[in-house]
Amino acid sequence: MSAQQTQEQGIELWQIRAECRGPQAEVFFPPPHFERKVDRLQRERRAKRICDHCAVKDQCLEYSLSIREPHGIWGGLNENERKSVLELAVLM
Numbered sequence: 729m730s731a732q733q734t735q736e737q738g739i740e741l742w743q744i745r746a747e748c749r750g751p752q753a754e755v756f757f758p759p760p761h762f763e764r765k766v767d768r769l770q771r772e773r774r775a776k777r778i779c780d781h782c783a784v785k786d787q788c789l790e791y792s793l794s795i796r797e798p799h800g801i802w803g804g805l806n807e808n809e810r811k812s813v814l815e816l817a818v819l820m
């Protein structure tokens with residue numbers, strides 16, 4: 729896919745290199761039904777392990793913080809962890 733094609737489709741270039749593309753993407757967001765805490769923690773651990781090997785982890789985290797993404801695992805952090813990062817940034 730060319731840079732022009734990705735811009736036309738609203739895809740950031742770094743997203744093409746994301747480790748979470750494909751079927752494993754489902755562990756990055758909560759299911760549509762109730763999720764027990766133990767299941768959420770297990771799902772998030774699986775997602776974070778994928779993030780640990782992702783070449784675009786820094787870009788992903790930066791993007792999610794810039795848009796205040798409220799859901800899911802981005803850049804190895806869940807929504808509460810990203811919220812803490814943003815709160816710390818305000819204090820600095």
Ligand code: SF4
Nearest residue numbers: 746748779782788803
């Ligand atoms: S850091 Fe994690 S959420 Fe972000 S693109 Fe990579 S695998 Fe996906």
